[in-house]
Amino acid sequence: MILKLLLIGFVIYVVYFMFFKKKKQYSKTEETNTKKSEPVNELIQCPTCGVYVETEEAILSGATYYCSSECISKAS
Ligand SMILES: [Zn+2]
Numbered sequence: 001m002i003l004k005l006l007l008i009g010f011v012i013y014v015v016y017f018m019f020f021k022k023k024k025q026y027s028k029t030e031e032t033n034t035k036k037s038e039p040v041n042e043l044i045q046c047p048t049c050g051v052y053v054e055t056e057e058a059i060l061s062g063a064t065y066y067c068s069s070e071c072i073s074k075a076s
Helices: 002-041 069-075
Strands: 043-045 052-054 059-061 064-066
Touching: 059 069, 064 069
Parallel strands: none
Antiparallel strands: 043 052, 059 064
16 A cells, blocks of 8 residues: 555656656747747848848848848949
8 A cells, every 4th residue: 555655656756757847848949939039020231221121021141131132232
């Protein structure tokens, strides 16, 4: 009877530990995703015409964002 209680207690402990670990891991992944999606809404200035555009709508050329392909050809 005592052995059975110990076994149940151990199972509860293992389940609780696994759940706690999983929850911690999930929140960490969620934090990474939030951090990752942050630069998408960032406003950048086009170095050619000076217009502010969202990085989502901007065109990336090398390491610089431009508002349009026209500005890329003007810059090079
Ligand atoms: Zn531009």
